[in-house]
Amino acid sequence: ETGVTQTPRHLVMGMTNKKSLKCEQHLGHNAMYWYKQSAKKPLELMFVYNFKEQTENNSVPSRFSPECPNSSHLFLHLHTLQPEDSALYLCASSQRGTGADFGEKLFFGSGTQLSVL
Amino acid sequence: AQKITQTQPGMFVQEKEAVTLDCTYDTSDQSYGLFWYKQPSSGEMIFLIYQGSYDEQNATEGRYSLNFQKARKSANLVISASQLGDSAMYFCAMREGDQGGSEKLVFGKGTKLTVNP
Numbered sequence: 001e002t003g004v005t006q007t008p009r010h011l012v013m014g015m016t017n018k019k020s021l022k023c024e025q026h027l028g029h030n031a032m033y034w035y036k037q038s039a040k041k042p043l044e045l046m047f048v049y050n051f052k053e054q055t056e057n058n059s060v061p062s063r064f065s066p067e068c069p070n071s072s073h074l075f076l077h078l079h080t081l082q083p084e085d086s087a088l089y090l091c092a093s094s095q096r097g098t099g100a101d102f103g104e105k106l107f108f109g110s111g112t113q114l115s116v117l
Numbered sequence: 118a119q120k121i122t123q124t125q126p127g128m129f130v131q132e133k134e135a136v137t138l139d140c141t142y143d144t145s146d147q148s149y150g151l152f153w154y155k156q157p158s159s160g161e162m163i164f165l166i167y168q169g170s171y172d173e174q175n176a177t178e179g180r181y182s183l184n185f186q187k188a189r190k191s192a193n194l195v196i197s198a199s200q201l202g203d204s205a206m207y208f209c210a211m212r213e214g215d216q217g218g219s220e221k222l223v224f225g226k227g228t229k230l231t232v233n234p
Contacts, residue, residue, distance in 0.1 A: 040226070041226065042223070042224045042225060043208065043210075102169055102212050103150050103169060105152075105164050108154075108161055108163070
């Protein structure tokens with residue numbers, strides 16, 4: 001069993017559909033993240049949850065709605081997406097301490113490859 | 118200006134040879150951390166190696182070493198004795214900022230490494 005599991009692996013949806021991406025981490029970490037990876041572009045941070053509280057929303061459009069019911073699960077709810085939202089969506093987790101830790105490591109899932117038609 | 122620059126979109130290396138993947142970074146902070154991640158075709162981002170800005174020794178992890186040249190702001194990854202399984206995308210990343218939180222982790226565009234038999 002991998003540390004961070006994402007489902008589904010692939011998703012094709014129309015612009016009017018509503019779907020959800022799921023992420024589960026089995027590492028006992030207290031922080032979870034959503035990243036977007038588009039072709040030819042660097043990885044973009046979307047959302048950060050620290051102890052189930054959202055601490056970062058990196059100017060993400062409201063058609064992306066995150067949910068973190070507990071420290072092990074993270075969802076990304078999708079609705080009325082655009083074709084330019086097609087990308088690989090990666091979930092990650094980490095163990096955050098109380099002080100600054102420049103060496104804090106992120107552990108990633110295998111991602112959901114999303115295609116919006 | 119880009120924070121992380123990876124100038125090699127693609128690199129080729131013969132099996133069992135060493136290869137260097139370039140990474141330069143831009144920061145005015147004194148405290149920061151540098152990472153390399155590997156992303157095989159499966160999509161998962163795998164942590165390889167970490168170098169702190171105050172670390173005097175170059176980081177090493179098995180066949181991976183980080184050639185850290187602080188004055189030049191470079192953090193090149195050296196892979197020794199390349200294996201076919203090393204074929205993947207490689208991403209350099211930097212964490213900076215007062216708190217060192219993961220919100221400040223910035224990735225480069227990546228280098229695609231192909232190991233030839």
